[in-house]
Amino acid sequence: MVSKKNRIVIALGGNALQANPKDTTAESQLVTAKNTAKPIVDLIQEGHEVIIAHGNGPQVGQIVATYEGAAQVNSSFPIMPFPECGAMSQGYIGYHLQQAIREEMLHRGIKKSVAALVTQVVVDKKDPAFENPTKPVGSFFTEEEAQRLVKEKGYAMKEDAGRGYRRVVPSPEPIDVVEAPIVKTLVDAGHVVITVGGGGVPVVDNGNGSLEGVAAVIDKDFASAKIAEILDADYLIILTAVEKVSINFNKPNQKDLSELTIEDVQKYIDEGHFAPGSMLPKVKAAAKFVKSKPGRRTLITSLEKAKEGIEGKTGTVIIS
Numbered sequence: 001m002v003s004k005k006n007r008i009v010i011a012l013g014g015n016a017l018q019a020n021p022k023d024t025t026a027e028s029q030l031v032t033a034k035n036t037a038k039p040i041v042d043l044i045q046e047g048h049e050v051i052i053a054h055g056n057g058p059q060v061g062q063i064v065a066t067y068e069g070a071a072q073v074n075s076s077f078p079i080m081p082f083p084e085c086g087a088m089s090q091g092y093i094g095y096h097l098q099q100a101i102r103e104e105m106l107h108r109g110i111k112k113s114v115a116a117l118v119t120q121v122v123v124d125k126k127d128p129a130f131e132n133p134t135k136p137v138g139s140f141f142t143e144e145e146a147q148r149l150v151k152e153k154g155y156a157m158k159e160d161a162g163r164g165y166r167r168v169v170p171s172p173e174p175i176d177v178v179e180a181p182i183v184k185t186l187v188d189a190g191h192v193v194i195t196v197g198g199g200g201v202p203v204v205d206n207g208n209g210s211l212e213g214v215a216a217v218i219d220k221d222f223a224s225a226k227i228a229e230i231l232d233a234d235y236l237i238i239l240t241a242v243e244k245v246s247i248n249f250n251k252p253n254q255k256d257l258s259e260l261t262i263e264d265v266q267k268y269i270d271e272g273h274f275a276p277g278s279m280l281p282k283v284k285a286a287a288k289f290v291k292s293k294p295g296r297r298t299l300i301t302s303l304e305k306a307k308e309g310i311e312g313k314t315g316t317v318i319i320s
């Protein structure tokens with residue numbers, strides 16, 4: 001699929017980075033990051049300019065829950081605001097990715113630097129998403145546990161694509177990436193950049209030159225499409241837990257798709273084939289990026305199949 005030298009934004013799923021939902025330890029995530037680094041460094045080795053974005057749904061939820069748990073044990077322990085937890089998740093995941101990518105590049109004799117940049121993304125404080133939480137964060141719960149959390153903590157809980165119940169938080173649309181000029185400077189200079197982690201820390205512009213963090217989680221697929229547009233990227237590659245996008249997902253008549261036009265995407269969205277909070281934002285972000293300029297393409301595939309997907313052997317390609 002990717003032949004000549006290109007500028008490529010790779011979006012890594014937060015769930016995909018915690019490959020085993022039963023093992024959400026940092027040690028396990030670092031192992032996944034090391035495996036993830038391989039197909040990323042393949043692209044770097046081929047001479048492509050690579051920018052990495054990543055999700056943080058499970059991780060930010062776990063950070064929030066850790067602070068809440070600590071405050072229950074010791075009331076002098078502060079509750080950490082959501083945007084600060086988002087920034088921590090960027091540091092946590094960015095650290096793993098930069099360590100893994102650096103090591104893989106060193107191993108292959110590639111002399112490049114990699115840096116994770118704490119990135120703020122501007123959202124509209126009047127975005128209707130604030131009234132309707134949709135973004136799943138944190139661990140998966142049974143229906144019973146979810147009902148208890150609604151009662152005890154006032155969380156909004158929703159079923160997540162047949163995998164169990166998760167807390168949901170508002171997910172406003174990304175408008176602008178505050179640090180985009182710095183990302184561009186670093187990429188132009190040949191460095192590998194990890195940015196818009198967790199969709200970026202959501203901030204609103206107060207109109208007086210100051211930015212203020214807000215309690216939300218931006219969808220990293222939309223943030224990735226946004227930074228890809230700003231950087232004039234050729235490709236957006238969304239790596240998640242499934243090899244291909246499907247229609248009739250999880251049903252006996254499930255059909256995996258290899259290629260989708262933006263018209264197909266709209267048709268299947270209208271028919272309700274993509275679960276909100278999981279596959280729906282991916283296909284929407286894919287179509288948005290492809291539509292933004294002729295020649296742009298998006299690939300959606302799994303971390304494990306990334307290499308084959310990039311070689312055009314599997315995955316779902318979205319074209320105009």
Ligand SMILES: Nc1ncnc2c1ncn2[C@@H]1O[C@H](COP(=O)(O)OP(=O)(O)O)[C@@H](O)[C@H]1O
Nearest residue numbers: 013014015016161240241245246249275278279
């Ligand atoms: N139509 C569909 N085709 C493929 N996967 C789907 C579909 N609808 C929902 N899904 C689910 O979406 C998941 C990807 O979303 P999610 O786990 O939120 O991604 P991320 O890797 O970005 O964290 C897949 O693993 C799958 O369980």
Ligand SMILES: NC(=O)OP(=O)(O)O
Nearest residue numbers: 014055056057198220
């Ligand atoms: N922020 C975000 O989109 O995270 P996930 O990829 O984990 O859903």
